[in-house]
Amino acid sequence: MRESAAERHDRLLELVRRRGSARVSDLAGQLGVSPVTVRRDVEALAVRGLLDRVHGKVSWPHQEGAPGVPAPGGAGGRELVLGMIAPNATYYFAEVIRGAHEAAAAAGARLILRISDYRPQEDAARAAGLLAAGAEGLLVAPGWKEPHDPAEHGGWITGLPVPAVLLERRGVPGGALDDLDRVCSDHGHGVLLAVRHLTGLGHRAPLLVARADSPTALAVRAGYRQALDALGLAAPHPVIDSVPAEADPAGFEAAVGALATAVRAGVASAALVHNDVDAIRIAQRLGELGIRVPRDLALVAYDDEVAALADTPLTAVAPPKHEVGRYAAQLLVERLRGATAGPDGEPQPCRHVDLLPRLRVRSSCGAPRPGTPAAAALPVASPAALPEPRNG
Incomplete structure (x- = not known):
């Protein structure tokens, strides 16, 4: 599948975020595109305030108040911006997203979404795109599919510069992801x-x-x-x-x-x-x-x-898909607004919330018990028009 410009922008932003700054020629080699394409991408991202350009190099706008980098916590009564990464927006995760969106709206926050399409190797780039777009905290449902994916494609989450809440995902027991907030179905x-x-x-x-x-x-x-x-x-x-x-x-x-x-x-x-x-x-x-x-x-x-x-x-x-999204968004808003701080100002312990199906x-x-008369046969469904789901 050919990479879209938006996907390439996400990868470029993630490279710059990790390194702090980078030369255009280096980015071209890492992205596998021409320097002309990278210059065009950098120009577009800089105009939006998502990158800074200085003498053939680009840098992440770390300073507070820079375009596209909001002050933490929604200070000054600004609208909070929550970012969300989901593996899809249809089967299963449609309700999770809907719950998160409703909770964000109720809290006076805005939710912005990126879809990974079950490509866990691209989740970090999606996160960089959300941060560059102004997300102050992230709801993260990585596109993991295989048992080894949390270990191979989860390390970037612990390095995020903003609060994050995992939803419908658990890391390796005892691993670094266990120290994050998470909301899951049991x-x-x-x-x-x-x-x-x-x-x-x-x-x-x-x-x-x-x-x-x-x-x-x-x-x-x-x-x-x-x-x-x-x-x-x-x-x-x-x-x-x-x-x-x-x-x-x-x-x-x-x-x-x-x-x-x-x-x-x-x-x-x-x-x-x-x-x-x-x-x-x-x-x-x-x-x-x-x-x-x-x-x-x-x-x-x-x-x-x-x-x-x-x-x-x-x-x-x-x-409880809808409730998973709702609880996760509420928890993230609390983190961003400091509601999870204790009387001494220290952050409250992270929470692992399991919701029951x-x-x-x-x-x-309705099949009868063995030895009783058989029930009348019932017609079965025709699945011809059903969409092919991706699982949670």
């Missing part, structure tokens, strides 16, 4: 709600069908193990790896086949599927194979973005 609790609900209906431990391409997906997998341990249950089958049907049709068919085999063999009569769109597509494909939800398989989805729109509405775990019970988990 996905382990969400999985426990689903497992406990299904076993309460008379099912043995449900089978987990899950992705592994986001922090939420990894947290669901970890939560499944913890839920089984907490309830004294054994997994009926290894976790089935879920993949997007459009991106990997063969992988999707393999996942559906593994689930169908487990149901027919009596290994499982219930399943938890992460995420909603995968759950709807899996339910439809199972129906084509003669396995009906909820007659033959009780099914719970995880995310509750579109689960209620299925022809057989799906019971779903609903992380809810279970929204619908039709898809």
Whole structure:
């Protein structure tokens, strides 16, 4: 994908912010563009007050009162400016962003947003762009996908010159990111709600069908193990790896086949599927194979973005996405306005806020207990018009 001018500007700003100053020729080499392009970019950014130019060099405008560098804390009654980095603005994170925006507006602050599109190596450049645009504090949901991403692509967060709050992300336990404020959904609790609900209906431990391409997906997998341990249950089958049907049709068919085999063999009569769109597509494909939800398989989805729109509405775990954004923005505003200082003027300890998901019970988990007459088959959803989600 070709880099846009805005993305290149963010990278340029991040390079200058880290180094304090840089020569145009050096920036051209690091950005992989011509000196003419860099000069044009520098001119545009300097006109906006985001960089200073001095004799062939550019520098970050550190001095207080410089254009684009607000005094900390919204002094003088100015409108606070909050920056936010999110991996996307649609599936899952749309509600997080909406909650943050509403809280910022209620506090008389402005929220500005940059989207990383799940490219964690570019998050630092996005942050530099937000700082250059006047952000006095940052809400940060890095575009991490792999387990090693926090260690490889999280160090820049602790070096930020402004307060930051992580949302829906946790660093390596014991690492530097643990010293930051964060607001997260407790996905382990969400999985426990689903497992406990299904076993309460008379099912043995449900089978987990899950992705592994986001922090939420990894947290669901970890939560499944913890839920089984907490309830004294054994997994009926290894976790089935879920993949997007459009991106990997063969992988999707393999996942559906593994689930169908487990149901027919009596290994499982219930399943938890992460995420909603995968759950709807899996339910439809199972129906084509003669396995009906909820007659033959009780099914719970995880995310509750579109689960209620299925022809057989799906019971779903609903992380408190809106509240995560709202709490995080409120906490950041408090930090910026000094409300988190104690009586002695010292900052209050950082906070790790875990918000509990809810279970929204619908039709898809109505499968009867073993040994009772089968319920009438219900139609399943057609997912043709559903968007392909990126997970949280």
